[in-house]
């Protein structure tokens with residue numbers, strides 16, 4: 506079969522497409538797709554890579570051909586080496602990936618959080634009372650990072666560890682920027698601030714595991730020197746430790762250490778960016794805010810909330826889904842070609858670095874009419890625009906599709922419902938346009954602040 510010549514996106518002689526991509530990655534890939542079609546090549550700092558974009562590319566990730574043609578290993582090998590592990594979940598493929606995913610499935614599932622929604626509300630309240638006081642101006646992204654780390658720590662690892670928030674944040678930033686997306690040079694890993702954060706995160710892992718072992722042994726972890734009081738259930742950590750005990754070749758000590766902090770690396774920045782963007786998007790649309798607050802008032806009129814109750818909040822769910830469509834945290838999925846293959850008539854060679862532009866359809870008129878409009882009613886039947894083939898992929902696609910996606914949905918729905926219920930927030934001015942950053946993940950800039958006009962409840 507004759508192959509089509511793959512277009513190369515024009516760019517700066519030295520920087521290639523780096524600047525355009527760094528400015529607004531989602532828009533960059535949409536523009537390229539419009540100009541060049543579903544396959545094109547870009548150059549970033551001297552490296553050329555293929556991009557497969559659009560609905561067919563998103564679907565391709567989930568097909569057998571896609572699974573056999575693409576692998577994730579290279580993108581995560583830097584992290585594995587840096588932390589002395591043998592493998593990580595996002596960096597494995599095929600049977601090895603399945604084995605790890607099976608070990609972690611229960612811990613990352615809705616089961617980990619389903620009967621703990623009141624606890625989630627209590628953690629949110631604790632953060633509101635501490636950091637969102639009436640009359641103050643709050644840096645939204647930082648505050649959401651703190652809140653999310655508090656939630657993930659308590660719900661997934663058994664105890665909130667506020668003293669480690671700054672270290673987790675810093676280490677995660679370096680991991681994503683230097684080791685995974687490689688937007689920054691490796692030299693930065695020598696930065697003493699990173700070295701300290703890395704040490705502290707490993708120390709956190711060791712503490713979590715030691716505390717959990719004491720719980721399993723029946724000791725009161727609150728009484729043990731150096732351990733956090735009030736240890737809670739932690740399915741993920743328990744399952745990881747069981748695998749470590751019973752199948753040490755599948756989960757050696759070195760991998761246990763890095764897997765234990767997985768929820769933070771996978772969940773902190775993604776959830777904080779998304780919820781911060783949702784704060785902006787909802788405040789920017791007063792009609793949406795009103796509907797969100799109405800549903801939240803009904804939700805919290807109940808003495809206790811369950812997962813079932815979350816089915817009755819279509820406006821809040823629509824606002825979250827619309828935020829994830831317009832402000833995707835994971836714009837592309839990064840892969841390497843395992844073999845030569847043809848996609849849409851274009852030849853891709855084994856060993857090539859590939860970006861799969863799964864979120865390009867989020868911005869296409871043919872899937873989402875008036876795509877830049879924040880329209881929270883797109884997701885209810887009969888419209889259900891997201892259900893069109895390949896249209897909506899905020900959590901990725903295929904075998905690496907976000908393992909925590911149901912948990913993340915629940916976490917974000919409850920958190921946002923609670924915050925809009927309790928807080929009277931205002932944008933700097935009604936005309937304010939969100940300042941955005943792209944590193945380590947795309948999201949609201951650190952400068953994004955809101956005024957807390959008061960507490961509603």
Ligand code: HEM
Nearest residue numbers: 594595768771772775776779835900901905907908909913
């Ligand atoms: C806004 C929230 C989130 C978004 C947008 C998101 C997005 C994603 C995406 C796109 C991937 C696939 C990456 C790839 O294919 O290379 C992924 C993987 C993953 N996510 Fe999430 N995520 C979110 C929150 C969470 C949370 C809260 C957790 C758990 C606490 C989590 C755990 C994971 C895990 C364990 C994987 C690796 C799955 C695998 O490789 O098999 N995520 N996420």
